[in-house]
Amino acid sequence: MTGSKIKTYWQNYIDGAWRDAADGGRIAIENPATAETIAEVARGGRADVDAAVAAARARFMARTLIDMRPMARGRLLLEIGRHMEALADEIALVECLDNGKTLAAARNEAMAASRYFTYYGGATDKLEGRMIPLGAGYVDYTVPAPFGVSAQVVPWNFPLQIAARSVACALATGNCVVLKSPELSPLSCYYIAEACARAGVPPGAVNILCGYGHDCGAWLVAHPDIDHIVFTGSVRTGQSILRAAAERVIPCVMELGGKSAGIVFPDADLDQVTASTAAGIFSNAGQVCSAQSRLIVHRKVHDQVIERIRAKAASLSIGPGIEGKDLGPLISAGQLDKVEGYCLAAGQQGATAVTGGRRVDGARGHFMQPTVFAGVMPDMTIAREEVFGPVLAVQAFDEPEEAIELANGTEYGLCAGVYTKDLRTAHWAADRLVAGQVFVNEWFAGGVETPFGGTKRSGYGREKGQEALLNYVQTKNVGIRLDAGAGGRPGG
Secondary structure: OOOOOOOOEEOEEEOOEEEOOOOOOEEEEEEOOOOEEEEEEEOOOHHHHHHHHHHHHHHHHOOOOOOOOHHHHHHHHHHHHHHHHHOHHHHHHHHHHHHOOOHHHHHHHHHHHHHHHHHHHOOOOOOOOOEOOOOOOEEEEEEEEEOOEEEEEOOOOOHHHHHHHHHHHHHHOOOEEEEEEOOOOOHHHHHHHHHHHHHOOOOOOEEEEEOOHHHHHHHHHHOOOOOEEEEEOOHHHHHHHHHHHHHHOOOEEEEOOOOEEEEEOOOOOHHHHHHHHHHHHHHHHHOOOOOEEEEEEEOOOHHHHHHHHHHHHHHOOEOOHHHOOOEOOOOOHHHHHHHHHHHHHHHHOOOEEEEOOOEOOOOOOOOEOOEEEEOOOOOOHHHHOOOOOOEEEEEEEOOHHHHHHHHOOOOEEOEEEEEOOOHHHHHHHHHHOOOOEEEEOOOOOOOOOOOEOOEEOOEEOOEOOHHHHHHHEEEEEEEEEOOOOOOOOOOO
C-alpha cells in the first residue's frame, strides 16, 4: 500500500476466512476530511453473526486455547503484537483516511494496539488460582475460568486500540471472540484479523465483522450462544445492551463515556496546565471518552488560564490528518451538527465562546473549530452533557471543596484531573474525586498498564492493566474429599 490509496472493498473475517456478507450487502465508508466514499465493507447481518458465533463456540468447546500451556498462549499473543507492529505504517494510513486522525496519531494507535497484545502476552501465565485449607481429608482450590464466547462492540473514535485491548484480554484468558467493528470507521479493526491469521491463531478464536448497530450489533449481544459482552460507547446504547444481557444474565464490561474535569489550583504550573489541557480536549478533535472536557480553575489564575488556552486553541492548524494538521475532522456530518448545536446552546444559556464555537466555514469535510467557553455555570448543558468534540467548558472556583463539588457534579465518573505543586493537595483531591482514574499534572498519564474504567453512568468493569483480566474470567471452585469411597488408608 503506497501513497494515500487503500483497497476499496473489505470482507468480514469469520472462522479464519475472509467472507462477503451472507446477503451480499455492503456499507460505504467515508473519509470525514473530504466527505467522499473511499471504500466499502461487507455488511454483516444476522446470518453473519450466527456464523461467527458458531465458529467461536465450536473453537471454545474444542478447548484449543484453554488446554494450551498459558505460556504458549502468551507466545501466540506476542506474535500477534509483532505482526501488528510490522503493519503499523499501513494501519496508520487506513486509520487516517477512514477515521480522520493525523498520521502520527493513527500510527500511535497502531503501536498501542501492538502493545496490548505484547502486554497481555506476558500476563497469560500470571493469572493464578489459590488453595483453600479445609482441614484433613480435603483439598480445595480455585481456577480462573474463561466465560466462553465474548461479544465485543467497539466505537468509532479509537476502533483499533479499543478492539485490541479487549481481544487481547479475551485470548489471554482462553475466551473466543466475535467483534463488531464500528460502521463509521471499521477498517483498522481488520488488521487484528490479519495479524491473528499471520500469527497462527486457530480459526474461530477471533471473528471480526462490520454491521449496523440496530441489526448486526443488536443480534450479537442478544445471541443465545454469547457468554460475555464488552462494550464501549454511548450511555443509551449501553443501557440497551444491558437490558439484553439481563434477559440472559450474562456479565458485561461497560465503558460509557464521561464529562471529565481537571481542577487547577492556584499554585499549578500554568505552562503544564495549558499543554495538558490542549492534549486533553483537542486530541482526536475531542472525540475521546476520557477527554478533559471541563476545566475548573481557581479564580486567582482563572483569567491567565483562559487566555493561555485561548491562544493555544487559536494556534492549532485544522485540516485533513493526511496533511499533518493539528486538528482533524469530526467523524460525520451528524456529529458535526451535534457538536455545533451544543455550542450554540451554550451561547444561548449565557456562556461565552472566547474562541471557536462554530464549524469551519467552507470546508469539504466535517471540521469544527477548537472551542473554549468561559462563564460556564454548573446547570448549563455544556457543563453536564458529553459533547464529544473539541469543546472545553471552563468554570471558576474559590474554595477547594467547591472545586470537588463541581467536578463530581455530573452523572459521569470516568476520569478527573488535579493540577498542583503540592502533594498534599493532590492526594486530598484525588481521594475525593469520584472517578475511575485521576490524573495529576498530566492528562492521559498512564498507558497500557494502567486500569481504565468508570463509575456512575460512565459504566463499570476495568479495561487495561492487570485488573482487566479479571473481567474475562469467573472463579471456579473445586472441593475434593480425599477419602471418598477409599475404604481405608491411601493406596488401600
